Amino acid sequence: MIIVLNENKIQVKDNQTLFDLRDQIKPLADVIICNGMPVQSDRILQPFDHVIFIRRGEIPSESELEAFLIARHTPEVHEPLKQATIGIAGAGGLGSSIAIALARAGIGHIIVADYDVVEPSNLNRQQFFIDQIGINKVEALKTNLKRINPFMTVDAEHRFLTSQNLTSLFSEATILVEAVDCAETKAMITSEWLRAYPERPLVAGSGMAGYGPGNTITTRRAMGRLYLCGDGTSAVEAGHGLMAPRVGIAAHHQANVVIRLLLGLDPVEEEC
């Protein structure tokens, strides 16, 4: 009969027991998942049971990890995401959340640039940890991304973005995500990217400060291949700072635009 082991179909004998299979495949496994549930007791396997053997602390191989992604996302979705190279300008509240969402989605290559270091005040919304304070954001982010998927490629560029270096730094990226803090830099990145690469989309964020309603954050196409995520108006001001939920909503709008673009879908409208 056929069962599914680590998302791959395999042939086993009739009346195959779970523990006997573990002893053959991974004798040191200390966790057994059968049909989505951790199990403690032995049983006779049934056709198309889904079985996963885990040894705590052991990192799955590249092909094992890929099989889990393909099972979740389907091969048609996985392949274009794996082949993609995405640029992220900024590794703060937006950039760190966008990068993590894209890493979990299975994007194969991320180029991320930021000049900043992790400060205590960043931890209210940015995807860093207390023991990363003082480290370059791009290096800390690369470490965190590699903990999610050690097999992806991350180019961590610790530098200040200027109109001189922007387009060459991200020349390999087919889509650029704007994730900086400063409005002037957002405007510079938009003008430079759309002029240099009119066919390559830019996914920008504008307006996500405070704790206003989450539903005011939207995605729209603004000009050329510019997609804008945010409410368009909520600027950072005294007493109206950035907070994890709304920054996260905007960041995930941006990450979702990237995925829809890679799959050939309109980022704004549902396909008919």
Added chain:
Amino acid sequence: MNITVNNQIRTASAGQTLADLINEMGLDAARIAVEYNRDILTRDTLATISLQDGDVIEIVNFVGGG
């Protein structure tokens, strides 16, 4: 003369430049991206372009935070 700015028709006067229009709208030229008849412009060209009847302009105004 009539121009279209962000899908809205508005009137402009002869000799008015894009930089004048941006001032009139109360926008900061450093914080916007401008598409003028489908071309994306750099900031330093805004004062050199005189508006013409029928121009189509898109302006994106960025606010800080990220």
